[in-house]
Amino acid sequence: QQQVKQSPQSLIVQKGGISIINCAYENTAFDYFPWYQQFPGKGPALLIAIRPDVSEKKEGRFTISFNKSAKQFSLHIMDSQPGDSATYFCAASGNSGYALNFGKGTSLLVTP
Amino acid sequence: SQTIHQWPATLVQPVGSPLSLECTVEGTSNPNLYWYRQAAGRGLQLLFYSVGIGQISSEVPQNLSASRPQDRQFILSSKKLLLSDSGFYLCAWRRLTRETQYFGPGTRLLVL
Numbered sequence: 750q751q752q753v754k755q756s757p758q759s760l761i762v763q764k765g766g767i768s769i770i771n772c773a774y775e776n777t778a779f780d781y782f783p784w785y786q787q788f789p790g791k792g793p794a795l796l797i798a799i800r801p802d803v804s805e806k807k808e809g810r811f812t813i814s815f816n817k818s819a820k821q822f823s824l825h826i827m828d829s830q831p832g833d834s835a836t837y838f839c840a841a842s843g844n845s846g847y848a849l850n851f852g853k854g855t856s857l858l859v860t861p
Numbered sequence: 862s863q864t865i866h867q868w869p870a871t872l873v874q875p876v877g878s879p880l881s882l883e884c885t886v887e888g889t890s891n892p893n894l895y896w897y898r899q900a901a902g903r904g905l906q907l908l909f910y911s912v913g914i915g916q917i918s919s920e921v922p923q924n925l926s927a928s929r930p931q932d933r934q935f936i937l938s939s940k941k942l943l944l945s946d947s948g949f950y951l952c953a954w955r956r957l958t959r960e961t962q963y964f965g966p967g968t969r970l971l972v973l
Contacts, residue, residue: 781960792951792964793905838905842960847893847912848920849962853904 752776753841755852762859768826770855772839775820779841783849784813784824787836796837797824829859863888867952867965874972880925880939882968884952887933892954894935895962896927899949911935912957947972 755772762768772782783798799806799813799822806813812825826833836856840849864887874880886892896908907920909927917927924943928936935952952965 783961785964790967790969792953792967795961795963798961847910848907849960851905 751853752850753839753852755839755855757855758853759856760858762826762829762857764829764831764859764861766829766859768824768829768833768857768859770824770837770839770857771821772823772841772852773819773821774841774850776841776843776850777820778843779850781842782813782815782822783840784811785838785840785851787838787854789835793838826857829857831859831861833857834859863954863963865952865954865963865965867950867968869968870966871969872971874942874970876944876972877941880937880942880946880970882937882950882952882970884935884937884965885933886954889933889954889956891932891957893957894929895953895955896935896937897951897953897964899951899967901948905951909937942972944972946970 753772753774784796785793786796787793797808797811797813799815801817804815810827815822836854838854839852842849866885894911897905898908899905909919911917911929914929925939950968953962955962
């Protein structure tokens with residue numbers, strides 16, 4: 750059972766545009782929500798993470814928006830660049846901490 | 862700083878042959894360790910995790926096994942590989958008191 754649902758599966762954005770990836774979860778025990786960025790042939794790297802006590806977190810061009818009541822969170826990439834072309838995974842974990850539940854990933858292509 | 866290593870980077874093996882993939886972490890002690898498999902264009906499937914030496918938990922019953930002979934060493938093995946074992950194998954670690962997982966560079970396995 751997929752505990753974190755991610756959409757869209759793929760996304761094409763023009764350079765300078767905003768990329769938006771959405772995730773939804775059901776388990777209200779989740780309290781940590783990271784986003785990972787993965788380039789082809791590489792391991793995923795932590796991009797940004799948020800906890801449910803804040804509704805938004807921004808790091809540079811990357812912003813997480815979090816809606817606790819809707820059990821949804823999203824990644825916004827402002828001023829998208831071709832170098833942002835990668836696969837993005839959302840994830841969630843609960844108070845047990847040992848496991849991250851990953852979404853299926855979004856393949857982002859930023860065109861010049 | 863902490864570093865995670867995986868080897869080999871790429872492996873081509875015939876069906877029925879054994880497998881041994883190694884993961885080591887430097888710069889930390891008593892990490893939680895994880896093995897994931899990523900099929901082409903797919904998400905991350907958790908295979909095994911370990912909270913200490915000799916302590917292995919399996920998430921998915923399959924043709925693979927894991928061992929942790931030393932605090933910072935995690936090994937993924939198989940006695941007889943199947944075609945379906947092909948994929949990108951990722952090792953990850955996290956500190957005991959933090960949720961963030963950090964991934965290694967991965968091993969690409971092709972079973973022919």
